[in-house]
Amino acid sequence: MALQTIELGDIGRDIRILDQTLLPFRIEYRELSTWQDAAEAIKVMRVRGAPLIGATAACGMALAVRSDPSDAAMFKAADGLRETRPTAVNLQWAVERCLSILACTPPDDRIKAAWVEAASIIGEDRAANRAIGEFGMPLIKALADPLDGEPVRILTHCNAGWLATTHLGTATAPIYLAHEAGVPVHVLVDETRPRSQGAALTAWELERAGVPCDVIADNAGGLLMQRGQVHLVITGADRVAANGDVCNKIGTYLKALAARESGVPFCVSVPTSTIDPAMPDGSSIPIEDRGADEVLHATGMDLDGTIRTVRTAAEGVSAINPAFDVTPAEMVSTLITERGLIKPEHAGRIVE
Numbered sequence: 001m002a003l004q005t006i007e008l009g010d011i012g013r014d015i016r017i018l019d020q021t022l023l024p025f026r027i028e029y030r031e032l033s034t035w036q037d038a039a040e041a042i043k044v045m046r047v048r049g050a051p052l053i054g055a056t057a058a059c060g061m062a063l064a065v066r067s068d069p070s071d072a073a074m075f076k077a078a079d080g081l082r083e084t085r086p087t088a089v090n091l092q093w094a095v096e097r098c099l100s101i102l103a104c105t106p107p108d109d110r111i112k113a114a115w116v117e118a119a120s121i122i123g124e125d126r127a128a129n130r131a132i133g134e135f136g137m138p139l140i141k142a143l144a145d146p147l148d149g150e151p152v153r154i155l156t157h158c159n160a161g162w163l164a165t166t167h168l169g170t171a172t173a174p175i176y177l178a179h180e181a182g183v184p185v186h187v188l189v190d191e192t193r194p195r196s197q198g199a200a201l202t203a204w205e206l207e208r209a210g211v212p213c214d215v216i217a218d219n220a221g222g223l224l225m226q227r228g229q230v231h232l233v234i235t236g237a238d239r240v241a242a243n244g245d246v247c248n249k250i251g252t253y254l255k256a257l258a259a260r261e262s263g264v265p266f267c268v269s270v271p272t273s274t275i276d277p278a279m280p281d282g283s284s285i286p287i288e289d290r291g292a293d294e295v296l297h298a299t300g301m302d303l304d305g306t307i308r309t310v311r312t313a314a315e316g317v318s319a320i321n322p323a324f325d326v327t328p329a330e331m332v333s334t335l336i337t338e339r340g341l342i343k344p345e346h347a348g349r350i351v352e
């Protein structure tokens with residue numbers, strides 16, 4: 001069976017996640033037994049990516065009511081889960097959605113209700129991934145037609161692949177469907193320092209699926225776009241404001257600037273659960289600060305097979321590490337959603 005990012009057992013049973021901190025070197029699942037386990041997994045990024053963070057938070061709520069179905073314990077868990085990461089709106093969205101059901105369910109019935117809700121959130125994300133793929137694939141096909149069999153070269157940033165969701169990913173869903181349909185594609189994967197989600201996760205996924213790709217240093221995209229070696233950029237997002245401003249992994253904005261300069265379409269794939277109608281524009285989206293250590297160190301596998309973290313800057317050097325940036329709506333060509341291709345400025349209206 002294909003790997004899953006999260007496995008929700010039968011009602012009241014345990015929940016497992018694929019531990020992404022060990023990828024691409026080791027495939028290991030980890031059991032989540034308490035809501036605190038779910039919160040820890042989100043915080044240290046054993047699970048990451050906006051839709052998967054939301055799904056894990058919903059599972060965390062299920063684990064919370066399994067341990068103690070009282071109101072006090074349930075609201076405490078909701079607060080604890082909400083505090084783990086600030087930027088991806090799917091986290092708040094999933095916790096609110098679970099609370100809205102559980103708060104009007106008698107405590108004795110909460111375990112079942114919470115499991116059903118978590119399963120719905122996962123099921124809807126799976127369906128959204130597929131629909132995003134189906135709406136986005138024709139964009140790739142249209143670029144392929146005049147290329148006479150040459151691959152469509154698609155640049156992506158961070159990991160908005162299946163590892164960030166529960167099925168085909170968001171940015172990668174149109175790519176996977178195009179590849180399956182025989183449309184030649186070649187993906188340029190931004191390494192995505194400091195945590196290297198591109199090199200460690202996206203390239204691993206694509207390689208396993210047989211999709212041709214190259215990892216590129218984060219600074220290479222501008223040159224490749226100037227040279228006409230990128231036909232399309234597709235990224236995911238952690239939160240889209242009502243006006244269509246897109247908040248995604250740090251470095252996305254620079255790629256959007258380069259794409260605009262070189263006339264390369266810049267698309268953002270999102271489930272509508274990532275659109276935050278309460279956020280009028282991108283300027284108020286909370287940007288996670290992940291601390292200096294990630295910038296000053298790099299993690300990889302030694303020649304002897306040990307995963308190690310090593311310092312890459314001199315002792316005593318300081319660093320800053322904003323984890324996300326905001327790309328203004330006018331730089332985004334299209335939002336690819338499960339409800340179709342939409343203009344970024346219509347984002348808020350679509351979810352309302």
Ligand code: MRU
Binds near residue numbers: 159164
């Ligand atoms: O810090 P991360 O790895 O959680 O950041 C993930 C991203 O920025 C993704 O592009 C985004 O969540 C979209 S995932 C479908």
